[in-house]
Amino acid sequence: MSAADRPDWATIPNLVTLVRLALLLPVCLRLADGPDTLGVVLLLVWASTDWIDGMLARALDQTSRTGQIMDPIADRLGLVAIVLTLALADLLPWAALAVIVVVDAAMAVLATRAALGGRISVSWLGKIRTFVLMASVFLLVAVAAWAPSLVPAAQALVWVGAVLHVGSGVDYIVRARRAPAAAPAEAGPPSRR
Numbered sequence: 001m002s003a004a005d006r007p008d009w010a011t012i013p014n015l016v017t018l019v020r021l022a023l024l025l026p027v028c029l030r031l032a033d034g035p036d037t038l039g040v041v042l043l044l045v046w047a048s049t050d051w052i053d054g055m056l057a058r059a060l061d062q063t064s065r066t067g068q069i070m071d072p073i074a075d076r077l078g079l080v081a082i083v084l085t086l087a088l089a090d091l092l093p094w095a096a097l098a099v100i101v102v103v104d105a106a107m108a109v110l111a112t113r114a115a116l117g118g119r120i121s122v123s124w125l126g127k128i129r130t131f132v133l134m135a136s137v138f139l140l141v142a143v144a145a146w147a148p149s150l151v152p153a154a155q156a157l158v159w160v161g162a163v164l165h166v167g168s169g170v171d172y173i174v175r176a177r178r179a180p181a182a183a184p185a186e187a188g189p190p191s192r193r
Contacts, residue, residue, distance in 0.1 A: 011062040016053040017070045020046060024078050028085040035091070035145040043082070043141050047134050050075060069116065075130065076104050082137060091144050091151065092158060099162045100133075103169035111176035119179035120172065129168040133161035 023046045030039040053071060057063045083100055086092040114120045136157035143150040 008064045009066040011064050011067060012060060013053040013057040013062050014064060014067050014070060016049050016056060017067065017074050020049040020074050020078065024081055028081050031085045031141060032089055034089055035141040037145060040142050040145050043138055046078065047138060079133060080104060086140065091140060092155065096158055096162050100165055103165050107169050107172055110173045114176035114179045120175045123171060125171055126168045129161065129164040132164050136161045
């Protein structure tokens with residue numbers, strides 16, 4: 001079936017995004033009682049699907065509007081669920097969770113329409129923020145499982161990610177507010193997929 005014949009949602013990258021969503025519950029359940037080696041591996045698999053779906057979308061030329069919408073939703077939902085789980089497991093301060101949730105809620109209310117309309121795209125600051133947050137959460141889980149004495153250092157890195165999250169969120173909201181009411185014909189997609 002050619003790209004022109006297949007439905008927008010019927011792509012391999014979108015299947016990988018659905019796998020990421022399906023993996024979220026097992027990851028959170030495994031981390032809830034305190035990280036162990038299996039929890040670290042599951043989290044790594046979960047996080048790697050974000051890179052894999054984007055790479056496949058470009059390599060297979062299977063970018064889709066559905067993927068552009070689903071991918072950031074899977075990222076945000078996953079990060080909040082995992083950070084909530086780590087807060088419940090007493091590995092992450094509740095204040096860090098609150099910062100992440102408040103910024104995500106503000107972006108959802110104030111910038112979603114512009115993003116879905118293709119009037120703003122992901123910024124480099126947003127990509128750096130996502131990398132730092134995901135890497136710091138992964139490191140927190142890994143050190144909690146294998147080197148508990150390093151948990152405070154990993155928590156500090158999560159705070160760096162939270163500060164970047166605030167900066168990226170503010171940037172995203174400001175760009176959404178300044179975006180024209182309708183996207184120009186040559187505007188790029190709202191996401192890398």
